[in-house]
Amino acid sequence: MKLELGCPVACADAPFGELADVVIDPRSRRVVHLVVQPNGRHVSARLVPIERARSAEPGIALDCTVAELEAMDPLFESAYLRLGVQPVADADWDIGIQDVLALPVYQELDGFGTVVDPDAHVVVNYDRIPKHEVEIRRSSSVFSSDAHHLGHVDGFLIGAGDKADIVLERGHLWGRREIVIPADAVASVENDRVTLKLTKEAVGGLDTRHVHRWF
Secondary structure, three states: OEEEOOOEEEOOOOEEEEEEEEEEEOOOOEEEEEEEEOOOOHHHOEEEEHHHEEEOOOOEEEOOOHHHHHOOOEOEEEEEEEOOOOOOOOOOEEEEEEEEEEOOOOOOEOOOOOEOOOOOEEEEEEEEEEOOOEEEEOOOEEEOOOOOEEEEEEEEEEOHHHEEEEEEEEOOOOOOEEEEEOHHHEEEEEOOEEEEOOOHHHHHOOOEEEOOOOO
């Protein structure tokens, strides 16, 4: 099954949206959940077990209705925090990808011109993912074993044993190409980052093909 980030996702009774991210078990290198969302609306994203999905034309088909999908665990959370404070994960969930939105600083002065509350606040938008798993999105970076930035994750190919080969996107708008990185060539997977066992030169020698886009 090919999991191309951004491809269409349909439920059993109607189209739903797109594949936004995937959630991976970093020890087995297996994709365990899909993050699906109405087009462009990450606040409405849902976490779907990979067993509920299959390849379709185009994109991915789920074995549930839209109503059943919307009843699944929500992913997106938001918190208003002091700068430097992290959201607190609970016993069953970890924090996946985070985006920090800086806010304008409005500071109150006392009668002597001293700032009453000098601590800035930020809005932290983050995804709740199952414990001990990590989240990868289209903009997630891929690094070689010799610390070169190679490009970004474009998707995954799930084959025998449910191991996920990584589809690496390299190049620019007019010269994009895909390189398939075998799962066994992955050294580590963290939130928003993949590190390979291969050097930059070794990756350059792998087969490439043109990028297919759903949009």
